[in-house]
Amino acid sequence: MKKLSLSNIIFVVVIALLIIPQTRKPIQVALQKIRVQLFSPSTLDKEDQQQLEPFTYHLRSLDGISKGIEIGQGRVTFISYWATWCPPCIAEFPSIDKLFKDYGNEIDFLLITNEDPEIVKRFLKEKEFDIPVVLPQMNTPEELYESSIPTSYIIDATGKIIIKEQGAVDWNSTEIREVIDQLIIN
Structure with a gap:
C-alpha cells in the first residue's frame, strides 16, 4: 500500500473544503482577492474603444425608486x-x-444586479458598504451585454467605453485613478 504524502493530504483536504458549501465560497473569495491584488484594469486600445449612442439607463434603487442615468451625455x-x-x-x-x-x-x-433587494441590502449592511446598488428596469444595452459577472466598464462623458473588464480586479489602483482624473478634466 502506498504512503500518503503531505502534498496528497493537503490536496484531498482542499478538494473536500471546496465540496462543502459552507467553506467553498470563502475559499473562492480568498483566491479572487489574490487576483484583485495582482491585476488592475487597463485602458482599451483606441481602436477597441467602442462609441455608444447616448441613452438613458432606466434603473430602480433598492428602495424601489425609479431613476434614469444619462450615459454619454456629459458625465463619466x-x-x-x-x-x-x-x-x-x-x-x-x-x-x-x-x-x-x-x-x-x-x-x-x-452597480447593477438582478437580485432580490433585501438580499442586496443585507449584503451591503453586513460588509459595511455604502455604495448605491441599482436594479435594471430595461434590458442591458447590447454593447454592454456580457454573459459573465463581474463585468465592469468606465465610459467617458461622450459615451466611449474606455475600460471594459471581466473578472475581479483592483478598481482602486493608481492607474485607474489616473484614468478617471483625466476623464474628469476633459
Missing part, C-alpha cells in the same frame, strides 16, 4: 454588473467601494 460613468453570490464580485467590491467614496460625487456609479 462606472458600470458594474455583479451579484452577492459571485466570489469574484465579492472580492473586487471593496476596491469599487473605495473608488466610490472618492469619486462618487464626480462620476456616476451604477
Whole structure:
C-alpha cells in the first residue's frame, strides 16, 4: 500500500473544503482577492474603444425608486454588473467601494444586479458598504451585454467605453485613478 504524502493530504483536504458549501465560497473569495491584488484594469486600445449612442439607463434603487442615468451625455460613468453570490464580485467590491467614496460625487456609479433587494441590502449592511446598488428596469444595452459577472466598464462623458473588464480586479489602483482624473478634466 502506498504512503500518503503531505502534498496528497493537503490536496484531498482542499478538494473536500471546496465540496462543502459552507467553506467553498470563502475559499473562492480568498483566491479572487489574490487576483484583485495582482491585476488592475487597463485602458482599451483606441481602436477597441467602442462609441455608444447616448441613452438613458432606466434603473430602480433598492428602495424601489425609479431613476434614469444619462450615459454619454456629459458625465463619466462606472458600470458594474455583479451579484452577492459571485466570489469574484465579492472580492473586487471593496476596491469599487473605495473608488466610490472618492469619486462618487464626480462620476456616476451604477452597480447593477438582478437580485432580490433585501438580499442586496443585507449584503451591503453586513460588509459595511455604502455604495448605491441599482436594479435594471430595461434590458442591458447590447454593447454592454456580457454573459459573465463581474463585468465592469468606465465610459467617458461622450459615451466611449474606455475600460471594459471581466473578472475581479483592483478598481482602486493608481492607474485607474489616473484614468478617471483625466476623464474628469476633459
